[in-house]
Amino acid sequence: MIGRNLASRIVKLETRRARPDELLVVWRRPDGDVGEALRGVTFAKGDKVICAEWFEDGSPMPEPRRYGDRISKAMPPDEHEQLYRTIDRIAQRAEGECNKAGFACFPASNEECMKRMSDTDLIHVLLGVPT
Structure with a gap:
């Protein structure tokens, strides 16, 4: 009982x-x-x-990690390469398939809006999952 109460309080604090x-x-x-990748995160x-996506079969996948708005500078080079390989692959995916794969659908954005977005926001538009 105490464990559940403590867990729910931690979730509330994290949400704030x-x-x-x-x-x-x-x-x-x-x-x-x-969904499987997000289980336990x-x-x-x-x-x-x-x-x-992590394309390197021979190496273990990195643990989930938070990055600030300077993701390109903070992320290790091997992770950065994998991220951009994923973005290239996503660019080839048809827009109608986003829900089937479990991703959030691409929002309707014009070019001016995208120019004002940070790198973090642009990456989230492409690879974001509903939370």
């Missing part, structure tokens, strides 16, 4: 601590299930969460 400029990166194998409703 908004992370608008942070992105939680969760890795999965290519064509792996997004802790995040609050409204957090920016992406699920990128």
Whole structure:
């Protein structure tokens, strides 16, 4: 009983601590299930969460990690390469398939709106999962 109460209080505290400029990166194998990759990962409703593909079979996937708005500079080079391989693959995916794969659908955006977005926001638009 005390354990459940403590867990629910922690979730409430985490929910109050908004992370608008942070992105939680969760890795999965290519064509792996997004829901399976997110199982056991802790995040609050409204957090920016992406699920990128890890193409390297011989190496273990990194643990989920939060990055600030300077994701390109903070992310290790091997993870950065995998992230952009995923983005290239997503760019080839038809827009109508987003729900089938478990991703949030691409929002309707014009070019001016996208120019004002941060790198983190743009990556979240492409690889974000509903939270």
